[in-house]
Amino acid sequence: MNRRRDTVYIVDDDISVCRALSLLLKSHGFKSQTFMRASDFLACKHPKSSSCLVLDIRLPDIDGLALQDAMAARKLTIPIIFITGHGDIPMTVRAMKAGAIDFLPKPFTEKKLLDAINRAIEKNKTQNKEEAEIARIQRRIKTLSPRELEVFCFVAKGMLSKQIAFKRGTSLQTIKVHRGRVMQKMHAKTVTELIHFAEKAGITTT
Amino acid sequence: MTNIKQSKLKRKPRILKGKRTRSGERVRLEGLVQRQADKLKIKNRQLRSGIKKQIKSEKQIHIDAISIRKKDLEIIKQREELLHVTRVGKLAEFVSSLAHEISQPLTAILSYSQAAERMLADREPKIREILRYIIDDDQRATAVIQRLRALLKKNAPEMKPIDVGVLISDTIVLILTDAIIRSVLLKLKIDRDLPLVRGDRIQLQQVLLNLISNSFDAMNSISGPREILVSASRKDKDNVIVNVSDSGCGIPAQSIPKLFTHFFTSKPDGLGMGLSISRSIIEAHGGRLEIENNSKRGATFYFTIPINKRDL
Numbered sequence: 001m002n003r004r005r006d007t008v009y010i011v012d013d014d015i016s017v018c019r020a021l022s023l024l025l026k027s028h029g030f031k032s033q034t035f036m037r038a039s040d041f042l043a044c045k046h047p048k049s050s051s052c053l054v055l056d057i058r059l060p061d062i063d064g065l066a067l068q069d070a071m072a073a074r075k076l077t078i079p080i081i082f083i084t085g086h087g088d089i090p091m092t093v094r095a096m097k098a099g100a101i102d103f104l105p106k107p108f109t110e111k112k113l114l115d116a117i118n119r120a121i122e123k124n125k126t127q128n129k130e131e132a133e134i135a136r137i138q139r140r141i142k143t144l145s146p147r148e149l150e151v152f153c154f155v156a157k158g159m160l161s162k163q164i165a166f167k168r169g170t171s172l173q174t175i176k177v178h179r180g181r182v183m184q185k186m187h188a189k190t191v192t193e194l195i196h197f198a199e200k201a202g203i204t205t206t
Numbered sequence: 207m208t209n210i211k212q213s214k215l216k217r218k219p220r221i222l223k224g225k226r227t228r229s230g231e232r233v234r235l236e237g238l239v240q241r242q243a244d245k246l247k248i249k250n251r252q253l254r255s256g257i258k259k260q261i262k263s264e265k266q267i268h269i270d271a272i273s274i275r276k277k278d279l280e281i282i283k284q285r286e287e288l289l290h291v292t293r294v295g296k297l298a299e300f301v302s303s304l305a306h307e308i309s310q311p312l313t314a315i316l317s318y319s320q321a322a323e324r325m326l327a328d329r330e331p332k333i334r335e336i337l338r339y340i341i342d343d344d345q346r347a348t349a350v351i352q353r354l355r356a357l358l359k360k361n362a363p364e365m366k367p368i369d370v371g372v373l374i375s376d377t378i379v380l381i382l383t384d385a386i387i388r389s390v391l392l393k394l395k396i397d398r399d400l401p402l403v404r405g406d407r408i409q410l411q412q413v414l415l416n417l418i419s420n421s422f423d424a425m426n427s428i429s430g431p432r433e434i435l436v437s438a439s440r441k442d443k444d445n446v447i448v449n450v451s452d453s454g455c456g457i458p459a460q461s462i463p464k465l466f467t468h469f470f471t472s473k474p475d476g477l478g479m480g481l482s483i484s485r486s487i488i489e490a491h492g493g494r495l496e497i498e499n500n501s502k503r504g505a506t507f508y509f510t511i512p513i514n515k516r517d518l
Contacts, residue, residue: 014310014313014314016310016311016314017310017313017314017317019314020313020314020315020316020317020318020321021313021317023317023318023321024317024318024320024321024324026321027320027321027324027325028324058306083313085305085306085307085309085310085313086302086305086306105309105352105355106306106309106310106312106313107309107312107313107315107316107317107344107348108313108316109316109320109345110316110317110320110324
């Protein structure tokens with residue numbers, strides 16, 4: 001497995017834990033970046049490669065759960081593996097509910113950590129693919145003219161060309177032309193695919 | 207002569223009179239004695255019945271004293287129980303902090319060794335063997351910590367609807383003697399029609415006791431009046447707020463951020479666990495525990511606690 005491009009971020013206020021984890025991950029071919037504070041991690045650049053975050057619950061500035069919330073607010077989709085020296089069950093529940101990959105009580109074996117990291121990176125790859133697809137769809141939507149966008153929205157709502165023509169007060173032929181152009185610009189082979197694109201871009205609801 | 211005669215004459219009847227008087231006197235005296243004896247008898251009787259009554263009432267007093275002592279014992283017992291819970295809680299928190307501190311280097315040692323083992327791949331079999339031993343012993347220490355954690359797993363709080371007013375007065379009873387000994391004036395101000403909150407009675411009592419006894423300690427060395435005001439009111443539509451305000455020495459500003467952390471204490475014999483435990487209890491209840499110095503004197507600790515929304 002080529003892991004050269006996979007980054008593991010480590011946030012732990014114990015420098016020795018950071019160093020040891022980083023060495024261990026390096027021995028497994030992962031690139032890692034360590035931070036002693038949650039704010040340092042938030043401030044750094046997160047390139048769009050597949051990555052995951054190994055995060056201690058107790059940190060000097062904001063705690064791990066708060067960082068999880070902050071990341072969600074910034075739409076920073078990096079899967080999190082929590083590590084903690086406290087076997088705190090309510091915290092585990094909260095973290096897992098908020099989408100954490102795993103919750104490892106310290107000390108943990110390399111096997112447990114690597115299992116979790118592999119799952120996290122897989123998840124992140126899927127997330128990145130998904131995000132890339134949404135970005136692609138949105139880029140395509142931007143190429144639509146206002147009229148085409150309108151037709152796209154009507155089609156997304158499940159309206160037939162006839163209904164759209166009636167609603168717009170234009171001829172069926174005009175709508176069909178617009179619709180054809182929408183399909184072309186959106187790279188959609190079928191109407192179902194077009195509706196699927198609309199869903200992904202969050203257009204059905206608007 | 208006549209004088210003598212006269213005197214004789216005069217004397218005679220006197221003697222006669224005296225004779226008569228003597229016997230009369232006896233009678234009179236006897237009567238008097240009798241009457242006195244009777245009076246004494248009555249007095250005696252009264253005294254006896256008085257004594258009886260006295261004994262009776264003494265018995266009553268004794269009985270009362272016993273029942274008071276019983277009540278005292280109950281209070282003492284409750285206090286002991288609460289103290290025990292607090293002590294166990296402190297110990298648990300202490301051990302869990304210790305486990306956390308130890309788990310950090312153990313994590314590092316384990317990861318270092320496993321990294322080294324991996325980097326050696328199939329070279330240096332002797333060193334790899336040593337690394338194996340290090341890993342095994344690290345895991346032995348880990349097992350000890352895990353056992354400790356399992357042992358101290360906190361019992362889930364028993365959440366029930368609670369009347370804050372009753373909670374406060376129940377708690378006050380437990381520290382009343384202490385307040386008297388320390389000549390502290392305890393005041394209560396509990397709003398009427400407070401809604402029930404949801405919580406674990408013992409744990410909340412533990413928090414209140416902790417706050418009040420902190421206030422006691424804060425007033426140990428002050429010369430002014432020693433007062434504690436415990437008040438409860440509705441904070442907003444979801445929460446009740448409880449304040450414990452004292453006229454003590456207040457909290458130095460630089461100590462406030464550290465106040466709720468483990469092992470922080472200003473008392474010579476303190477463990478520095480009370481407030482951190484109290485805060486974790488309140489947070490587990492969905493409330494907040496905060497502190498503010500009063501504008502005049504002393505400090506106010508206050509916590510919020512969510513209103514019981516179930517069973518409505």
